[in-house]
Amino acid sequence: xxxxxxxxxxxxxxxxxxxxxxxxxxxxxxxxxxxxxKIARRLxxxxxxxxxxxxxxxxxxxxxxxxxxxxxxxxxxxxxxxTSDVLASLFAGGPTPERVxxxxxxxxxxxxxxxxxxxxxxAATWAQARLKVQVERLAETRLFExxxxxxxxxxxxxxxxxxxxxxxxxxxxDAAGVVEATVAVIGGAVGVLASAVAxxxxxxxxxxxxxxxxxxxxxxxxxxxxxxYQAYYxxxxxxxxxxxxxxxxxxxxxxxxxxxxxxxxxLLGEYGNVADLEQDVxxxxxxxxxxxxxxGDLLTGAATVAVYAALAGLLAVGVIPLPVAGAAVLAIRxxxxxxxxLVQMMNRLYEAGLYxxxxxxxxxxxxxxVRQPSGTEAPEPSGRLTADQVxxxxxxxxxxxxxxxxxxxxxxxxxALVGENGSGKTTLAKLLAGLYRPDSGTIRWDGADLAxxxxxxxxSVIAQDHTRWPLTxxxxxxxxxxxxxxxxxxxxxxxGADEVVAGLAHGYDSLLDQRFRGGHDLSGGQWQRIAxxxxxxxxxxxxxxxxxxxxxDARAEHALFExxxxxxxxxxxxxxxxxxxSVRYADRIYVLDHGRVAQQGTHAELMEEGGSYADMxxxxxxxxxxxxx
Ligand SMILES: Nc1ncnc2c1ncn2[C@@H]1O[C@H](COP(=O)(O)OP(=O)(O)OP(=O)(O)O)[C@@H](O)[C@H]1O
Numbered sequence: 001x002x003x004x005x006x007x008x009x010x011x012x013x014x015x016x017x018x019x020x021x022x023x024x025x026x027x028x029x030x031x032x033x034x035x036x037x038k039i040a041r042r043l044x045x046x047x048x049x050x051x052x053x054x055x056x057x058x059x060x061x062x063x064x065x066x067x068x069x070x071x072x073x074x075x076x077x078x079x080x081x082x083t084s085d086v087l088a089s090l091f092a093g094g095p096t097p098e099r100v101x102x103x104x105x106x107x108x109x110x111x112x113x114x115x116x117x118x119x120x121x122x123a124a125t126w127a128q129a130r131l132k133v134q135v136e137r138l139a140e141t142r143l144f145e146x147x148x149x150x151x152x153x154x155x156x157x158x159x160x161x162x163x164x165x166x167x168x169x170x171x172x173x174d175a176a177g178v179v180e181a182t183v184a185v186i187g188g189a190v191g192v193l194a195s196a197v198a199x200x201x202x203x204x205x206x207x208x209x210x211x212x213x214x215x216x217x218x219x220x221x222x223x224x225x226x227x228x229y230q231a232y233y234x235x236x237x238x239x240x241x242x243x244x245x246x247x248x249x250x251x252x253x254x255x256x257x258x259x260x261x262x263x264x265x266x267l268l269g270e271y272g273n274v275a276d277l278e279q280d281v282x283x284x285x286x287x288x289x290x291x292x293x294x295x296g297d298l299l300t301g302a303a304t305v306a307v308y309a310a311l312a313g314l315l316a317v318g319v320i321p322l323p324v325a326g327a328a329v330l331a332i333r334x335x336x337x338x339x340x341x342l343v344q345m346m347n348r349l350y351e352a353g354l355y356x357x358x359x360x361x362x363x364x365x366x367x368x369x370v371r372q373p374s375g376t377e378a379p380e381p382s383g384r385l386t387a388d389q390v391x392x393x394x395x396x397x398x399x400x401x402x403x404x405x406x407x408x409x410x411x412x413x414x415x416a417l418v419g420e421n422g423s424g425k426t427t428l429a430k431l432l433a434g435l436y437r438p439d440s441g442t443i444r445w446d447g448a449d450l451a452x453x454x455x456x457x458x459x460s461v462i463a464q465d466h467t468r469w470p471l472t473x474x475x476x477x478x479x480x481x482x483x484x485x486x487x488x489x490x491x492x493x494x495x496g497a498d499e500v501v502a503g504l505a506h507g508y509d510s511l512l513d514q515r516f517r518g519g520h521d522l523s524g525g526q527w528q529r530i531a532x533x534x535x536x537x538x539x540x541x542x543x544x545x546x547x548x549x550x551x552x553d554a555r556a557e558h559a560l561f562e563x564x565x566x567x568x569x570x571x572x573x574x575x576x577x578x579x580x581x582s583v584r585y586a587d588r589i590y591v592l593d594h595g596r597v598a599q600q601g602t603h604a605e606l607m608e609e610g611g612s613y614a615d616m617x618x619x620x621x622x623x624x625x626x627x628x629x
Contacts, residue, residue: 068124073190171359177352188342195335220296221347419592460540470513495532
């Protein structure tokens with residue numbers, strides 16, 4: 001089998017396909033080369049973070065889980081020492097019935113210790129199970145609290161997506177995993193300590209012998225966990241691409257185009273490439289883990305033989321008496337079992353810690369993308385929203401999408417942004433809405449910097465690529481706002497969505513998702529009417545319409561532009577459209593070209609000035625006249 005582990009660089013061809021390394025094969029090597037000790041040093045921080053989460057999720061369950069395991073360990077020592085007493089009584093001289101009778105009190109203590117230990121372990125296990133569910137929920141909630149707040153630019157960054165995928169898929173479940181493993185490690189460590197203490201009490205030389213058996217198993221477990229994690233880390237981007245391809249092949253929305261464009265073979269081929277890579281890596285890991293485990297088992301076996309040989313030697317030279325040797329064998333067995341459990345749990349802790357580390361890193365990354373609102377309320381809109389010399393580049397883009405843009409919209413005004421595809425209209429609209437922040441220049445609302453204002457509810461955006469929310473029609477318009485029947489009816493009527501409502505058997509209660517029972521789908525234009533109604537329902541001072549009529553029929557388009565023309569009930573409007581006949585009545589028109597304002601003025605001024613606006617307008621008008629005649 002080919003090894004995936006040799007480093008591939010973007011210039012080196014991938015040996016599997018002969019193609020250059022695809023974007024979904026690339027990865028950040030930093031973590032993969034991090035030393036074991038470096039990762040181990042991070043464990044205490046991870047454990048503390050997980051325990052803090054457990055504490056936050058449910059204090060009582062955290063206490064029961066931790067204390068239950070600790071106290072159970074104490075009873076284990078007690079049981080082992082009492083066992084030694086039982087054996088000492090049984091191996092003592094005298095008639096057998098007397099020896100058995102003498103052993104009975106110690107035997108009763110052994111039984112009591114075992115019973116109490118069992119009860120404690122049961123209580124701790126139950127608490128752990130409850131804790132798992134609660135920690136997982138808390139971890140997920142904290143994650144979504146951040147992902148719904150981060151600046152939009154974060155979603156333009158591939159590393160952000162990789163980190164989010166890792167945090168969501170493995171980080172969240174492993175937050176609970178770290179808590180679980182920490183509790184189990186504490187329990188296991190107490191068990192091992194119990195055996196070590198019991199052995200130490202029998203003879204000081206016996207304790208180091210027990211510890212000799214842990215080293216090989218521990219090494220093998222940690223190495224195996226690291227191999228698995230490295231594979232997982234390397235496959236982050238590939239796995240995202242696989243999810244994306246499986247959605248394309250198995251989801252309803254792209255199903256029609258997959259058939260219409262005969263994309264089946266292409267998609268299956270792409271899927272095969274990613275699946276091949278994933279399979280190669282996973283098979284390679286499976287082989288390496290098996291080899292590691294075999295080596296660990298072999299060394300553990302050798303260490304165990306050495307321990308028993310040493311014990312026999314101590315017995316032979318009379319350093320320890322026979323009853324103590326018998327109890328020591330039991331304690332070593334118990335210790336080894338605890339050790340095996342401890343190693344397994346350390347391994348689990350290490351493994352879960354790696355993924356939980358990703359979760360914490362992602363939270364830190366996401367938090368760094370959260371803009372802290374200053375809490376300053378936006379002033380009553382009496383003045384202007386002004387962009388002054390605004391420049392903006394998307395992350396990783398080769399050049400700016402906007403350069404030195406200055407535009408303004410006054411209260412109750414309608415301004416229009418026009419220009420060719422890719423000229424920067426949508427980008428500018430997103431900056432005006434406060435969704436992106438300019439790299440340089442300022443956007444001010446009545447003189448205050450938009451970046452410092454809490455503009456929630458003041459700006460409404462009807463996006464070009466609006467979301468088709470899988471909710472009821474009413475919820476699609478309200479989007480979390482309190483219900484005001486009158487306003488709902490007015491918004492729906494303004495957008496022509498009332499006709500959509502009237503056409504559905506369940507009206508506003510219709511579920512707009514055909515993947516669920518009783519769900520409906522709408523036409524593109526009907527969806528657009530709902531999106532526009534959503535924009536009208538929010539009583540925002542500034543409404544941005546980004547191509548609101550691209551899917552509307554002629555009558556609906558005319559009606560909407562008429563409403564916008566009447567200044568949409570005193571709101572300020574930023575209108576983006578390619579239908580130039582509809583922007584004739586705008587108070588000001590900005591013509592964008594390659595991210596700059598090429599022209600500005602009223603329709604009449606721009607027509608008189610000549611240039612690209614006049615050319616585009618004339619072209620459209622001419623095409624329409626030709627079509628009519
Ligand atoms: N998320 C993004 N990341 C990187 N570049 C982007 C992103 N969105 C847009 N761009 C680029 O920014 C430039 C301006 O795009 P924008 O969407 O603002 O144009 P537009 O004028 O609205 O175009 P259209 O008329 O096609 O809607 C284009 O070159 C586009 O490729």
